[in-house]
Amino acid sequence: MPIAAGVIAELEKLGYRACVIPLERLTALENEYRAITSREVWRNSPHLSRHHFDFAPPPDFPARSVLIVAAPVTPVKLGFTRHGRHYAFEVPPLSADHDVDLERIVAAVTSLITPHGYGLIDANVPTKLLASHAGLLENGYNNMGFIEGMGSFFRLSAFFSDMPPGTAVWTEHRVSRSCEVCRACSESCPTGCLGPDGYDVGRCLSLLSKEASDFPEWVHSRWHNSLIGCRICQQVCPMNRELLDTAGTGAEFSETETGAILAGTPFEDLDPATRDKLRYFHLNTYYNILPRNLRLLLDREQADLS
Numbered sequence: 371m372p373i374a375a376g377v378i379a380e381l382e383k384l385g386y387r388a389c390v391i392p393l394e395r396l397t398a399l400e401n402e403y404r405a406i407t408s409r410e411v412w413r414n415s416p417h418l419s420r421h422h423f424d425f426a427p428p429p430d431f432p433a434r435s436v437l438i439v440a441a442p443v444t445p446v447k448l449g450f451t452r453h454g455r456h457y458a459f460e461v462p463p464l465s466a467d468h469d470v471d472l473e474r475i476v477a478a479v480t481s482l483i484t485p486h487g488y489g490l491i492d493a494n495v496p497t498k499l500l501a502s503h504a505g506l507l508e509n510g511y512n513n514m515g516f517i518e519g520m521g522s523f524f525r526l527s528a529f530f531s532d533m534p535p536g537t538a539v540w541t542e543h544r545v546s547r548s549c550e551v552c553r554a555c556s557e558s559c560p561t562g563c564l565g566p567d568g569y570d571v572g573r574c575l576s577l578l579s580k581e582a583s584d585f586p587e588w589v590h591s592r593w594h595n596s597l598i599g600c601r602i603c604q605q606v607c608p609m610n611r612e613l614l615d616t617a618g619t620g621a622e623f624s625e626t627e628t629g630a631i632l633a634g635t636p637f638e639d640l641d642p643a644t645r646d647k648l649r650y651f652h653l654n655t656y657y658n659i660l661p662r663n664l665r666l667l668l669d670r671e672q673a674d675l676s
């Protein structure tokens with residue numbers, strides 16, 4: 371079996387999905403990525419314009435291929451208590467558990483390729499676009515990637531390697547066939563950003579929710595549905611049907627902790643236990659917007675109760 375196929379098969383046994391792409395594909399990918407990011411909406415977004423990728427390996431590493439690995443993640447909610455009532459809100463499924471996955475992935479791949487004289491190093495490339503071209507994921511009408519058995523709940527990691535890429539698939543980056551007979555996401559999207567012409571990133575609440583600037587006036591306060599981002603089009607998607615039932619509450623924030631976050635207490639002044647929980651779910655990186663977003667969700671819930 372070619373070594374790339376062996377790596378993919380081994381990772382699959384461990385519950386991951388992977389593809390190995392010839393390094394030469396990165397030239398076309400860079401042109402495609404530049405075309406996408408040259409659009410005004412991309413340049414004007416503080417969040418999107420922060421994305422920077424390296425389309426070539428370091429000069430001292432003789433890379434021949436790019437390995438992309440998808441690791442499943444569990445949908446998660448966080449619990450908050452305010453005025454004696456408990457609430458649970460969705461967050462992006464990012465947690466420190468992924469660090470464990472990364473260690474397993476690197477250990478498994480290294481043990482397979484090192485005896486053949488090959489190695490791997492981290493790569494900072496547009497993983498979703500690469501995975502779409504390589505057939506590792508399907509691209510939803512809502513611009514989310516979907517993988518069979520994982521739905522949209524996975525994280526992608528990328529590595530440069532000097533192992534040969536084998537017979538890699540390379541297909542057009544296009545919307546999944548599953549979407550041809552379904553428009554559940556566009557029918558439920560609150561902002562109307564999934565119109566007949568496709569996805570309009572400038573109207574996506576998922577992105578707007580990550581910006582520290584005020585929401586545009588046309589964003590209705592009732593549309594907020596997640597601590598960070600927006601989950602609606604993933605919740606209604608048939609490709610996620612069985613996965614959302616697995617969502618659990620990952621951590622609880624007491625009345626005192628909730629109050630401290632709402633008050634905008636500087637991160638370093640929060641109770642250490644609060645900081646640890648936020649760090650575990652990678653919310654320290656979003657702490658500048660967390661108090662605002664939490665307040666919006668709590669106010670919406672309390673308005674529903676009154």
Ligand code: SF4
Pocket residue numbers: 510511512546548549550552553554555556603606607608609
């Ligand atoms: S909800 Fe339907 S149209 Fe939207 S991404 Fe999922 S399958 Fe595609």
Ligand code: SF4
Pocket residue numbers: 512558559560561562563564573574575576600601602603604
């Ligand atoms: S994330 Fe929200 S705003 Fe963006 S497309 Fe999905 S439902 Fe619409």
